[in-house]
Structures are given as structure tokens and as C-alpha cells.
Amino acid sequence: MTIDHDRNFKNVILEYMRPSLEFFAAEEAAKLPPDARILPIRQEQLQKRLGGSFKILDTPLKVEFPDGSSEAIFFVIEEDSRPRGDWLINLATYCLELARLYKTRRVVPVVIHPFRKKPVTAKLALSGQCGSYLEFHCVCCTLGSMEAAAFAGSNNPVAQLCMPLMKYDLSNKVDVIGHSLARYCKLEKDSTKRSKYLQFITDYAPFDDQDWDDLREKNIDLDPWKEDTVSLTEVLMNKGRDKGLVEGRVEGRVEGRVEGLAQGAVRTIQNLHRDGVLTLQQAQASLRALVKNGEATKTLVDSALKTLEFKNSKKK
Numbered sequence: 001m002t003i004d005h006d007r008n009f010k011n012v013i014l015e016y017m018r019p020s021l022e023f024f025a026a027e028e029a030a031k032l033p034p035d036a037r038i039l040p041i042r043q044e045q046l047q048k049r050l051g052g053s054f055k056i057l058d059t060p061l062k063v064e065f066p067d068g069s070s071e072a073i074f075f076v077i078e079e080d081s082r083p084r085g086d087w088l089i090n091l092a093t094y095c096l097e098l099a100r101l102y103k104t105r106r107v108v109p110v111v112i113h114p115f116r117k118k119p120v121t122a123k124l125a126l127s128g129q130c131g132s133y134l135e136f137h138c139v140c141c142t143l144g145s146m147e148a149a150a151f152a153g154s155n156n157p158v159a160q161l162c163m164p165l166m167k168y169d170l171s172n173k174v175d176v177i178g179h180s181l182a183r184y185c186k187l188e189k190d191s192t193k194r195s196k197y198l199q200f201i202t203d204y205a206p207f208d209d210q211d212w213d214d215l216r217e218k219n220i221d222l223d224p225w226k227e228d229t230v231s232l233t234e235v236l237m238n239k240g241r242d243k244g245l246v247e248g249r250v251e252g253r254v255e256g257r258v259e260g261l262a263q264g265a266v267r268t269i270q271n272l273h274r275d276g277v278l279t280l281q282q283a284q285a286s287l288r289a290l291v292k293n294g295e296a297t298k299t300l301v302d303s304a305l306k307t308l309e310f311k312n313s314k315k316k
Contacts, residue, residue, distance in 0.1 A: 003203055005081035005114060006058060012200065013059045013077060014040055015193065016158050021061070021075060023158040024141045025110045028075075037064040041074070057094055074098055077110045087111065088124045092136040109138035114165050114204075117144040148176055152183070160184040161197055164204040174214045177205045265290055266304045273308065280312055 013020040017038040021029040039062045061075045076095050080087050095107045113120065122140035125132045148166035151159040163180040180201050188194050207215070266287065273283035287304055290296035 006079055008200060008203070009079040009112060009114070010059050012158060012161060012197070013061075015197075017061060019156050019158045020077070021063075023156050023162070024077065024112055025075065025108060025139045028073075028108050028139065032063060032073075033065065033067070033069075035066050037066060038062070039064065057098070060098065071104065071106050073106045073108060074102060074104060075108045075110055077112065079112045079114065081114050088122070088136070088138070091138055092124055095136075109136075111138055111140050113140070113142040113144070114162075115144060116142045117167070118142070119145050152179060154183075155187060157184055157187045157197075160187065161200050164201055164206070170206065173206060174211055174218070177201065177207070178215055178218055263296075263300065265295055266300060270304060270308065280308065283308060 013024075017040070018029070018032075018036075021032070021038070041060050041062045057076060058079050059077045061077065063073045063075065065072070076091070076098060078087075078091055078094070084090075091109050091111055095109045099105060099107050111122070119142045120140060123137040124135070126134040143162055143165040144167060146166045148163050148168040151163060151166070154160065160180050160183045164177055168176045181198060184197065184201065185194055188197070205211070269278065269283050269286045269290075272278040273280065278286065284305060287296075287301045287308075291298050291301050
């Protein structure tokens with residue numbers, strides 16, 4: 001399935017508005033007071049005539065100052081996943097149109113280059129023989145030129161989400177992606193968001209099948225939110241060689257999933273209990289949840305429950 005990069009980044013920015021400004025436009029965001037209100041605004045610019053074409057911005061944001069100390073600032077954030085020679089002219093046009101629409105001169109243009117490896121020229125000048133008559137430059141975030149190691153300890157969830165697109169030695173890619181997953185899970189306490197954005201990280205991981213295998217072997221240690229380890233396991237299991245395998249190899253509601261995937265989830269829970277991460281009651285509840293969610297057959301889980309009970313009885 002083709003990844004919709006524009007939509008991915010729009011989701012991240014709207015879900016994490018302040019962290020996004022702090023990561024993609026750090027210098028400007030550093031000047032914003034803690035109580036600044038950040039609001040998304042309409043993406044569609046005004047039409048020149050009704051029924052005509054119109055420009056759609058990626059993710060424009062308005063920052064308001066509740067204490068009235070300053071006029072609102074507008075951030076025009078554009079994602080440039082398909083390199084175009086005229087992107088800078090387009091961005092300048094968007095900013096001028098927005099400035100006219102909102103009758104403001106407080107506009108910060110920001111462009112995100114997810115796949116470029118080197119910084120690009122972020123300045124535009126219209127000039128003649130005697131001088132420059134219109135000058136424009138923007139905040140330019142070129143992810144491929146940013147050192148992943150510099151953000152390893154960052155408390156910004158957007159920085160962790162973007163780490164797979166940063167610069168690092170490919171021989172260390174499994175460790176880098178593993179750290180990104182673990183750090184993001186530690187920062188994000190909302191299980192719904194964790195479930196959603198783990199996919200963002202794995203979508204951009206430069207992995208082959210063997211890399212996914214290596215990461216799956218290490219995944220028990222990735223998620224400090226241990227109650228969600230199975231959901232992380234499922235994300236990883238849906239990558240690499242397990243993805244798209246034929247249907248009909250497990251029964252009931254898990255028809256269409258590979259039997260080994262269900263067995264892997266069961267083994268993960270058993271190992272977490274063995275290592276003392278999960279209590280017996282937590283492990284039993286996690287196993288039963290696999291059946292409830294259609295991730296494993298009742299036969300497989302019943303067998304695992306009996307094994308847990310037997311091993312615990314021997315300990316006594």
C-alpha cells in the first residue's frame with residue numbers, strides 16, 4: 001500500500017501542535033509563552049472567482065497570545081515529499097495570500113523535507129539590475145541532514161517519530177528504530193495515540209525482512225508501557241515477511257492471519273511473565289484478550305493458560 005506522506009505529517013502536526021512547532025521551527029517556538037493557544041485554521045485559500053480553482057495549504061496554524069502581549073502568529077507548514085523546483089515560489093505565494101486573507105504581517109513559513117539528505121537553499125529573491133525588490137526565506141527542516149543521535153534523549157514525541165528519516169549509520173538502523181519506538185512509547189501516555197503512531201515509525205523504517213526479524217526478537221524490551229507490549233508486537237508482526245501471507249491458516253475470527261503470528265504473541269506474553277514483567281493474573285488477562293480481539297484461537301490460548309498454571313503450581 002502506498003504511503004500518503006502528506007496525510008501522515010498532517011496527522012502528526014495536528015495531534016502534536018506545540019511539539020511540532022518546537023521540532024520543525026525550534027527558534028520561533030522557543031519565543032512562544034507556555035500559555036500560547038495553537039489552533040488549526042482553514043486550509044483552503046480564497047478563490048479568485050466562485051467555482052474556480054483554489055490553493056490548499058498543508059497544515060496552517062494560528063498561535064494566539066491570551067495575555068494580549070502580542071499579535072497572533074500564523075505558521076504555514078508545508079511538507080515537500082515530492083521535490084519540486086518551484087516549491088519555494090509556491091510557499092512564498094501561500095504566505096502572501098494568507099497574509100492578505102488575515103490582514104497580518106506575522107507569518108512564519110516552514111517547510112519539511114522528509115527525504116532530502118542535504119540542506120537546500122531556503123531563500124528567494126526577486127531582483128533587477130539595480131537591487132533586490134522582494135526577498136523571502138523560510139524555516140527549512142531537512143530530516144535527512146539531521147543527526148538522529150542528537151535527538152536520542154529528546155522529550156519531544158515528534159522528534160522520536162521522525163527519527164527513522166534522520167541521518168544515522170545504516171548498520172545501526174535496528175537499534176535506532178528500536179530506540180525511537182521505545183522513547184516514543186515512554187513519552188506518550190495515551191494508548192490510543194501510541195497504537196496509531198507506532199505505525200508512523202515503522203512505515204519509515206528502512207528495513208528488510210531480516211531487520212524486522214531482528215527487531216521482533218528485541219521487542220520485549222522496547223515498550224516501557226508493558227501492558228501495551230502485545231499491541232507493539234502486533235505492529236511488528238505485520239511488517240516484513242509476515243505481511244500479506246495467505247488466509248485460512250488459523251480458525252474462527254483469526255481467519256486470514258498467520259498461525260505463527262498468534263503463536264508469537266502468546267510466546268511474548270509467556271516470556272514477559274517468565275521474566276517477572278507480568279504477574280500471573282496480568283498474563284492470563286492478556287492471553288484471554290488475544291481471543292477476544294480475534295488475534296489467536298481459543299485452543300491456542302487455552303493451551304497456553306494451562307502451561308502457565310502448571311509452571312506456577314510447580315513454583316509453589
